[in-house]
Amino acid sequence: MSATPLPLHLPPLEGLPVLVYSLGIEGRDLARWLLRHGARVTISDTRTNEELASAGAVPPPGVERVVTGQPLLDPEGFGLVAVSQSILRYNPALARARELGIPITSQMRLFLQLCPGRTIGITGSSGKSTTTALVGAIAAEAGVEYVLGGNIGEPLLGRLDEIRPDTDVILEISHTQLQYTDRSPHIAAVTNVTPNHLDQFSWDEYVGLKRNHIAHQGRDDIAVLNEDNPVTRTFIAGAKGRVVRTSIERLPDADGAGVDDGEVVIRRNGRATPVLPVSGIRLRGRHNLANVVMACAIAAEAGWPVSAMARAVRRFAGVPHRLEVVGRANGATWVNDSIATSPERTVAGLRSFEEPVILLLGGRDKHLPLDVLQAEVGQRCRGVVCFGEAGALFYDAVARLVPSAVRVPALEDAVAAAARLARPGDVVLLSPAGTSFDRYPNFEARGEHFRQLVRQLPGFTPEVSP
Secondary structure: OOOOOOOOOOOOOOOOEEEEEOOOHHHHHHHHHHHHOOOEEEEEEOOOHHHHHHOOOOOOOOOOEEEEOOOOOOOOOOOEEEEOOOOOOOOHHHHHHHHHOOOEEEHHHHHHHHOOOEEEEEEOOOOHHHHHHHHHHHHHHHOOOEEEEEOOOOOHHHHHHHOOOOOEEEEEOOOOHHHOOOOOOOEEEEOOOOOOOOOOOOHHHHHHHHHHHHHOOOOOOEEEEEOOOHHHHHHHHHOOOEEEEEOOOOOOOOOEEEEEOOEEEEEEOOEEEEEEEHHHOOOOOHHHHHHHHHHHHHHHHHOOOHHHHHHHHHHOOOOOOOOEEEEEEOOEEEEEOOOOOOHHHHHHHHOOOOOOEEEEEEOEOOOOOOHHHHHHHHHHEEEEEEEOOOHHHHHHHHHHHOOEEEEOOOHHHHHHHHHHHOOOOOEEEEEEEOEOOOOOOOHHHHHHHHHHHHHOOOOOEEOOOO
């Protein structure tokens, strides 16, 4: 059992009946931590046993009871409810817990309260995964002791014992994790806030969750904010810590990072220091330039050397499922951008290519505006293949705008149709604009299926980078 003092909002855990909502990565991490502290753990998950087995979700040893395939258990009789980020804060089960006066906690809330190291947290509607991974790459080049985790799937609570006061903890933090946090990272960055997840929250609620990322900072903390984005720009006035600004349109006048005369530049204490030429960045697209600028601003505030930033950025080819070149087939380049679960992300992906694009759109609709996507498809796409639950919606939105448009049932059909449409020199881009939940548990599974399908195409040859 750990000797770490428990957060004040928790009751004594020894012998306490605790209800954990979800048997996912966060739920299992919570259950293991609670068991170590002597709690009696019950897990409730609405998925069936078959669905859980296919996801590899096995309860940790010591869990007293697992209830699956039905609505979340009523929390009455439990002394604490611990939730995965997948359980939204307005869920009736949580409303019931609040009504009964039962404390509610989450993995990210506990971790931010218990972590002995310096925390560096990155959130945003898009770009947070790439920025987080790049900050981790810079930390590795700088030779500092660091832990990378958060929304990328690391069991954070299970790593607490290996984190020391001089460890830097780099966290990707989602809006759903921010539902329950009451602390902010020492360095808290927001890449951007744009319409997203409006199937879960209203726009004002969603913006409020992103603002919560910096809301609990103190005067000694640092907020890194993108001044090119109109929403994050409004966060500046309310920041309690020192504000660091980023921009790809210019070099900010105050502390931060930006672009000046074709170079990424950081500014600290009135001194501007070039990091590397923009031409030295391997990642495609202006959105990735913004991610690089944000990562350098964060690294500068962490005190890591400019040489480490330059080396990491030059070597960084991206993360899986984010404009990931799978290879070539039929003379076309096939690109996996399964992370693009909103029209805005698909637009950013399209703008990364000068070549004619065959675009694969589909998945589950998030009820987001399609007008900007329609304009971009009309300008950049030679063909569009629509698939999945939202296939008809996307087809109706774009079919008249492109020379070739096809609607098919599933991803395997979409790959086959794209192979028929593709010509030498084209880019075939899986950038779906919808979530994966009509068929896949996450965008990673969808992207992996796309990879497998592309690798089976006649004449396929792999490529390492764009």
